[in-house]
Amino acid sequence: MSFGDYMLFIVSAILVNNILLAKFLGNCPFLGVSKRMDTATGMSMAVIFVMVMAGMITWLVQYYILVPLNIEYLQTIAFILVIAALVQLVEIVMAKSLPALYRALGIFLPLITTNCAVLGVAIININEEYDFVDTLVFSLASALGYSLALILFAGIRERFMLIKMPKAFQGTSIGLVVAGFLALAFSGFAGLVGGH
């Protein structure tokens, strides 16, 4: 792929096929940690970190373990296992060697161990038959798209604290309504990149 193709690929993954708002993966932390901006940014960083790591390791597992052994149908369980172990490993290593980063991301890492967005990106990488570099770029771009949606959403939700909200709409209900509008807004990017 040329540089232009990669740019298109990245824009498509961030805006048009946003993992959260177009594919609707990872909605649980989207609603759960989006009440405050600082937790939303912390979560975003952790997602970027884990998604890239998971994308790479699962690609390696797929093509160096599952395919040679001819057991591709065990993909899901193998990926979950590997991702969970990876995140735990990263957490342990980080706690010792990068305590500052650990304090910033630490509490979010276990939360996204079995996040469907992470697993979803890993499986898309395989289904779309991306090579290793494509996998790296797509994982990073998807994670950025996730972060963008999460931070935008947290910015909106913080403002809810300042207004008078009828009880029926408080909390998750207004969150889902806003998530719907945000998804509609993102669907406006659909014409930007053809083909998907």
Added chain:
Amino acid sequence: MLFEALAIGGLGLASALGLGVAAKVFAVEVDPLVEAVEGALPGANCGGCGFAGCASAALAIASGKAPANICVGGGPEVAVAVSQVMGVEFVYREPDVSQVDCTYSTQIAPLKYKYDGVRDCRAAALLAGGPKMCDIGCLGLGSCVKVCPFGAIQIGSEGLPVVDPSLCTGCGNCEKACPKSIIHLTSVTRRILGFNANYNCLAPCQATCPAQIDIPSYIRAIGEGRYEDAVTIIKEHNPLPLVCGRVCPHPCEDQCRRGKSEEPVNINHLKRFAADYEMNSGKRIQPFCLPKNERKVAIVGGGPAGLSCAYYLARLGYAPTVYEAQPHLGGMLRYGIPEYRLPKKTLDWEIQGILELGVTAKTGMAMGTDFTMESLRQEGYEAIFLGVGCWSSRGMRVEGEDLGGVLPGTDMLIDRGNLKETPVGERVVIIGGGNTAMDCARTCWRLGAKEVTVLYRRTEKEMPANAIEIEEAKHEGIKFHFLAAPTKLVGENGKLTGLQYIKMELGEPDASGRRRPVPIEGSETILECDNVIAAIGQFPNLAFLEEDAAANDLALTKWNTIDANVDAGTTNIPGVFSGGDSVTGAATAVEAIGAGRRAARAMHRYLSGEDAEAPDNWVHGPKELPMVKQTPDAAPAGRPRAKMPELSVADRSGSFVEVELGLTEEMAKAETQRCLQCGLYCYRHKDQPYEAWKWERKDNA
């Protein structure tokens, strides 16, 4: 199948091995302190402490960011366990508990706004004050019930929140929710140290009481048969309910809202009923006291001001010592108030209760002769309270005052207090119109004087004595000569034979608003008598100050009283406080008691290194409830005020047996139902008929 299982198993094993190696290589020391603290916490993850779960709370405690007692769910045992882990001493702290009372304000309602449906107090408070006629009072929509995480609050039958103190943990959620501060955290200590603030909506009686007693609460407690609770409530602001229930001129009753349409509630005799209940039950109800801190404080003067100050200092944990010049404690309560109004046995019982709290008494010790301010400081007393009272009688300043048979009023009463006989003749004249004059007159009558006459220079209307005292004196046959002032005392061989007085008429009002008496020239008359007793005023005897190096620059007023801040008792010498008669001039016991408590608060703050001055927004006297001028449909209407049963006049002569006998239980209970419970729910809901909101009364009539 076996192959796949082995493959996945191998993958899992590889991951596990990787994790295990990583855990070993990259092992991080977890602070054992955090683990130990977490083990001591209940693990309920209730979030009441403000941290996200017990683990984060443990981290905060271990790192010193939170105190060892932040756990609100676990109670004192958890706090003790955590303090042991942290190696800090656990000192018992008085628990906070939610209380519903009428010391609220509406000032902070907008700040507490949180939309939680229309049927929520916080919304209702801003919507035209809620569903009440008046914008004060409890809204009763139960937002406090909803926010209480421990289920300690219910809305009771009167539509008011009722707190179960055994469930309340003092988390403060209800206080944060209530837009009017009707429900708020409080503790005994805070109530002892508290002032009634002028932004509080207080019942008029409570605003008037010089001791700031929570009158509606104790009347409610008596009405519900909780007599011990009533005594506890009274003692939060008045350590001498037996005394005050007998001798208080009860200014509260003058402001009672029941009194606007009929006779006021008999507040003072209800207080006496509760106090008598305690004494007659034989079981002393000792109040809550903070742990002892062994700091020494000296109280000079064992009268009502000194006793009150000592009592509250003892409850705050100090070790007060009361120095009294007379052989017994009590001051003017013992040496000024005659036996028939306040029996010495009753007074002794009450004083004994104060001493049992850890107050040391040193009687027969006069300041200036047996000790000085200097010597007190050397003995390690960190603060000194001067409650020396008004013990010197003002002279008549007429010719012949040195004749035998002329007595200062206080001297005669002091002798009676020391059980010394004072011989009086057949005909006695008392000069003065105050309570001391009435006490002298009624005492002389009991001592056998055939003819007792009170001479007063104004009319009965201007007499400062309590109306009941004047009435009782008349019952006992005391004669009154109004508009008469002594001009000369005449005698033979140094012995008094008569008193010459001049008739007066009332002229223009003076500075005090009373019409000034003017002598009528040439109207001098001689009244034959054997004794003249002057009871025309008292002033403090402060001669001891001159000899005392540490005290002789104590500022005095031009009336020769101690120049102290009336609100806090502070004087110009740091660490020296004063209150009661020695500051105000001769006044009532209840004022001295209030001054004693305020001084105890100021001394506590002084000894804690805080500003001792009183808040400038406390209520100094009667205050109208806003928007409530009358008592519409006050139920039960037309029931007469409880009348105190009395000893018959025939039984009183020659005897000092107590005249007032005390209300019976039935009378007291019936009288509590006349109380309107002003402040909390004497206001009608707009949307409810009158019958629905009023306090449920068991109508005995």
